[in-house]
Amino acid sequence: MPEPKPRLICTCEGTMRPDAPQLGGGDRPASQLCRAQLDHFRDALGAFAEITVACTQEAPLFAEVAEDAGYTGSLRFANIRETAGWSDEGTRATPKMAALLAMAETRATPFEIVSMESRGVALILGRDQTAVDVAQALSESLDITVLVLPGSEITPPRQTTWPVLQGRIRKGQGHLGAFELTVDAYAAPAPSSRARLEFDAGRDGAVSRCDLVIDLTGAQPLFHSTRPGYLRADPRDPAAVARLITEAAQMTGTFDKPKFISFAPELCAHSRNTLTGCTRCLTLCPTGAITSAGDTVAIDPHICAGCGQCAAACPTGAAAYALPTVENIAERLRAGLAAWFEQERRSAPVILFHDDAHGGALIDALARFGRGLPAHVIPMQVNEPSQIGPEHLAAALAYGAAGVRVLAKARPAHALDGLEASLDLIRAIGTATGYAEDICALIQTDDPDALGAALWHPATGARAQRASFLPPADKRGLLLLAVEEMIRTAPAPAETIPLPAGAPFGRVDLDVDACTTCLACVGACPAGALSDTPDKPALRFSESACVQCGICAATCPEGAITIAPQIDLAAWAMPKRVLKEEEPFACTSCGKLFGTKSGIERVIQRLEGHWMFAGREGAARRALLTLCDDCRTQEVVKAGFDPHEKV
Numbered sequence: 280m281p282e283p284k285p286r287l288i289c290t291c292e293g294t295m296r297p298d299a300p301q302l303g304g305g306d307r308p309a310s311q312l313c314r315a316q317l318d319h320f321r322d323a324l325g326a327f328a329e330i331t332v333a334c335t336q337e338a339p340l341f342a343e344v345a346e347d348a349g350y351t352g353s354l355r356f357a358n359i360r361e362t363a364g365w366s367d368e369g370t371r372a373t374p375k376m377a378a379l380l381a382m383a384e385t386r387a388t389p390f391e392i393v394s395m396e397s398r399g400v401a402l403i404l405g406r407d408q409t410a411v412d413v414a415q416a417l418s419e420s421l422d423i424t425v426l427v428l429p430g431s432e433i434t435p436p437r438q439t440t441w442p443v444l445q446g447r448i449r450k451g452q453g454h455l456g457a458f459e460l461t462v463d464a465y466a467a468p469a470p471s472s473r474a475r476l477e478f479d480a481g482r483d484g485a486v487s488r489c490d491l492v493i494d495l496t497g498a499q500p501l502f503h504s505t506r507p508g509y510l511r512a513d514p515r516d517p518a519a520v521a522r523l524i525t526e527a528a529q530m531t532g533t534f535d536k537p538k539f540i541s542f543a544p545e546l547c548a549h550s551r552n553t554l555t556g557c558t559r560c561l562t563l564c565p566t567g568a569i570t571s572a573g574d575t576v577a578i579d580p581h582i583c584a585g586c587g588q589c590a591a592a593c594p595t596g597a598a599a600y601a602l603p604t605v606e607n608i609a610e611r612l613r614a615g616l617a618a619w620f621e622q623e624r625r626s627a628p629v630i631l632f633h634d635d636a637h638g639g640a641l642i643d644a645l646a647r648f649g650r651g652l653p654a655h656v657i658p659m660q661v662n663e664p665s666q667i668g669p670e671h672l673a674a675a676l677a678y679g680a681a682g683v684r685v686l687a688k689a690r691p692a693h694a695l696d697g698l699e700a701s702l703d704l705i706r707a708i709g710t711a712t713g714y715a716e717d718i719c720a721l722i723q724t725d726d727p728d729a730l731g732a733a734l735w736h737p738a739t740g741a742r743a744q745r746a747s748f749l750p751p752a753d754k755r756g757l758l759l760l761a762v763e764e765m766i767r768t769a770p771a772p773a774e775t776i777p778l779p780a781g782a783p784f785g786r787v788d789l790d791v792d793a794c795t796t797c798l799a800c801v802g803a804c805p806a807g808a809l810s811d812t813p814d815k816p817a818l819r820f821s822e823s824a825c826v827q828c829g830i831c832a833a834t835c836p837e838g839a840i841t842i843a844p845q846i847d848l849a850a851w852a853m854p855k856r857v858l859k860e861e862e863p864f865a866c867t868s869c870g871k872l873f874g875t876k877s878g879i880e881r882v883i884q885r886l887e888g889h890w891m892f893a894g895r896e897g898a899a900r901r902a903l904l905t906l907c908d909d910c911r912t913q914e915v916v917k918a919g920f921d922p923h924e925k926v
Contacts, residue, residue, distance in 0.1 A: 295364025366651025455508025587666025588697030594783030713771030
């Protein structure tokens with residue numbers, strides 16, 4: 280008898296026909312693995328340390344059986360039913376099933392957890408009696424304070440069981456368990472209020488600290504809808520208010536959330552010496568989780584909602600997505616596409632990135648009520664569609680995909696500017712290297728039929744070349760390698776490609792005559808693209824390291840530097856290129872080398888005509904500029920120069 284395989288394949292009661300031998304699932308697939316043939320799964324538990332079950336619907340059942348059996352190995356699940364078998368092309372979907380199984384078998388990377396503590400101290404913001412009614416409903420669950428807008432019509436309570444105050448929020452910050460709001464027109468009610476609450480004279484600048492903010496004002500929201508601890512409903516919508524009450528009543532205790540972004544401040548190209556460089560993440564973050572913090576930015580993991588646009592746009596890799604990592608996504612692409620081409624060499628698949636809640640639901644609906652996905656479309660689930668960056672798109676194409684599609688909501692909770700910039704960048708590279716114009720595209724829809732219509736096109740023939748590189752762990756490294764391999768395996772490879780403004784690659788152009796080799800740009804460059812040499816004044820440039828932040832151009836006192844976005848593979852492969860090199864200036868007293876000839880001459884030229892350097896005394900001062908630090912100090916002391924004496 281042949282040994283059982285570590286992949287368990289099921290026809291789901293004959294509703295699909297997977298080729299089990301081709302998929303590594305033994306000679307014959309099960310037909311009801313989760314019920315009548317559950318013993319097949321139990322037998323596998325005793326035979327293998329790693330098992331892949333081609334079913335996600337019954338994953339809880341299989342996990343429970345494994346736990347009861349004391350199984351300590353690795354159990355993985357792959358959905359080949361809704362994504363492949365339940366399709367008008369289900370009988371042709373074996374290559375796709377192989378890709379899905381290979382992707383599922385790629386180990387997930389761990390991520391950190393952020394905890395927030397709520398004691399149930401809630402501030403309810405309102406404009407009418409609804410705020411008081413909600414407070415009454417929540418009074419047994421939360422520690423309530425009501426803050427109503429000035430002029431609100433509020434009936435005085437028969438008994439004061441929680442404060443009802445007046446005020447208008449000027450600004451707010453924080454998150455669940457740590458909100459701080461500044462209140463203007465703050466006032467307490469008069470105890471003698473009769474028909475309506477009458478408030479004392481208000482004062483500005485009061486501060487309120489709370490764990491929860493419940494907003495029933497119907498005005499402009501204080502925070503993004505994803506801010507933990509901020510609950511908002513239209514007071515005119517009773518159903519929405521009821522849902523809010525149910526949710527708020529449960530908001531006490533400790534709450535965990537993933538730390539979506541890992542951040543390495545030493546790689547950040549935001550600013551140097553008070554000069555602003557890269558602001559991509561600040562511009563894209565919809566939640567206000569990212570703020571400027573001197574030379575770098577700061578990302579508050581409590582506020583971050585995980586859209587991933589900062590990581591997708593970060594040119595240096597300082598901000599990187601952790602759920603999963605870029606390396607993990609690239610490894611899944613590599614494994615899945617390699618498995619596809621082991622089964623099918625005549626045509627190439629299209630990768631469809633999607634999330635679970637929205638994209639997964641559309642794919643399920645299309646499989647159950649429509650044609651299903653075409654056999655050449657491989658769905659790949661990620662946490663957020665907007666986390667997809669140019670490195671993911673380029674890697675998919677380099678590994679042999681015929682195209683890439685990203686599925687998002689018709690009306691997403693945040694703008695998709697970062698994702699669209701990534702798509703534009705890869706399309707620009709693709710257009711210059713012979714790929715189809717629609718090599719990568721965004722599909723925004725909430726309709727499964729519209730999704731199907733966007734995908735049901737004939738499969739494209741496979742390209743002659745495909746890459747197989749191992750993805751590096753760092754984001755910048757993956758971006759460079761994936762783009763280079765995408766171009767190398769392209770239908771019409773190109774050495775140099777001009778890019779749109781904002782691209783994360785490019786060159787530095789230097790006006791050699793204007794440059795004095797002061798090397799201020801070297802000290803300011805956050806990516807190490809500009810450097811000097813230890814033996815003589817020289818400015819060197821490494822094009823593959825340049826992220827086009829523009830800090831060098833802003834720093835240069837001579838205005839000698841400009842930047843130009845492009846890809847130059849020859850320059851990427853070269854060692855650091857010398858932009859300017861000159862002889863150092865020799866001290867006219869001791870001969871010690873310091874500064875540069877052009878720099879000293881430029882300073883002397885610019886100071887001509889200044890009163891401090893006119894006449895006999897001025898000539899002596901000019902001579903000081905040609906001395907090294909030690910000789911200059913000795914000469915000043917010996918001559919008794921007064922720097923403030925007017926000649």
